[in-house]
Amino acid sequence: MRPPDLDSPPTLLDALLDSWDRSNIILLNLLRAVPLGGLQARATAGSPTVAQLFTHIHYVRLVFVFEDAPEGAIELPTAEWVDEQNREQIATWLQSSGAAVREAVRGRIASGRAMETHYDHPVLLLQHMLWHEGYHHGQIKLALKMAGCPLSDDQAGPLTWRVWMNKHDAAPVPATETEHRAKN
Numbered sequence: 500m501r502p503p504d505l506d507s508p509p510t511l512l513d514a515l516l517d518s519w520d521r522s523n524i525i526l527l528n529l530l531r532a533v534p535l536g537g538l539q540a541r542a543t544a545g546s547p548t549v550a551q552l553f554t555h556i557h558y559v560r561l562v563f564v565f566e567d568a569p570e571g572a573i574e575l576p577t578a579e580w581v582d583e584q585n586r587e588q589i590a591t592w593l594q595s596s597g598a599a600v601r602e603a604v605r606g607r608i609a610s611g612r613a614m615e616t617h618y619d620h621p622v623l624l625l626q627h628m629l630w631h632e633g634y635h636h637g638q639i640k641l642a643l644k645m646a647g648c649p650l651s652d653d654q655a656g657p658l659t660w661r662v663w664m665n666k667h668d669a670a671p672v673p674a675t676e677t678e679h680r681a682k683n
Contacts, residue, residue, distance in 0.1 A: 512605070512608055512609075515604075515622060515625060516601055516604070516605060518625070518629070519597070519600065519601050519604070519625050519628070519629070520597075520601065521662050521663055522628075522629055522632060523593065523594070523597035523601075524662050525636070525658065525659045525662050525663070526553075526556065526593055526597075526632060526636070527590055527593060527594070528658035528659065528662065529636060529639060529640075529650075529655075529658065529659065530553055530586055530589055530590055530593065531586065531590070532650055532654060532655070532658055533549060533586070533639075533643065534643070534648045536648070537549055537643050537646065537648050538550040538553075538583075538584055538586065539582075539584075539646075540642040540643050540645070540646035540648065541642055541645070541646070542638060542641045542642040542645050543645070546638075546642065547580055548582055548642075549639050549642050549643065550581070550582050550583050550584060550589065551580040551581065551582055552635045552638055552639050552642075553583075553589045553593065553639075554576070554578075554579070554580065554581040554582075554583055554589065554592070555579055555580055555635070556593065556596075556631070556632055556635055557576065557589070557592040557593055557595075557596045558575070558576050558578075558579040558580075559579075559628075559631060560596035560597070560599065560600050560628060561573060561575050561576070561596050561599060562575065563600075563617065563624060563627070563628070564596075564599045564600055564603045566615060566616040566617065567603065567607075567614040567615050567616050567617055567618060567621075567624060568603035568604075568606065568607055568614065568615065568621075568624075569615065570606065571599055571602045571603040571606060572599070573595060573596075573599050576592075600624065600625070600628055603621070603624065604621045604622065604624055604625050607621040608621050608622070636659075640655070
């Protein structure tokens with residue numbers, strides 16, 4: 500969201516897109532907080548790995564953009580549940596798919612166009628992604644806990660809840676792995 504300006508307050512669309520941006524930052528922060536070896540963690544024997552959950556999120560984002568706002572589609576991954584172990588590669592994918600969702604919603608609202616396949620309004624794509632990713636965020640934290648490497652509230656709070664609740668003039672949340680590791 501753009502910085503506060505007394506002459507032109509943020510629009511509702513600005514606030515909605517800011518919520519999406521914050522959600523993506525939270526997901527990236529969670530990825531970067533996963534302890535060494537944690538990408539292989541599973542909640543149960545038959546569950547996807549933490550890495551697969553992150554790559555599934557990336558895949559789902561891109562599929563819905565492809566189906567609902569194809570003008571903003573980027574290349575779809577060849578697989579949905581990829582067990583990628585390079586967290587910077589996963590971060591790059593999530594940044595790319597996050598930007599695609601953001602632009603799909605912004606573009607459809609700006610042009611007054613309906614979504615092609617799903618949703619009565621473009622905002623509902625954002626809401627679906629927020630719900631879907633929140634669900635998997637919980638699964639990731641459960642998998643880490645079951646693998647014996649839980650994220651404490653002291654670790655997770657500043658990387659998640661603080662991102663949602665801080666105003667823009669508050670201290671920034673680490674955005675890169677280097678910044679995150681330096682703070683811990």
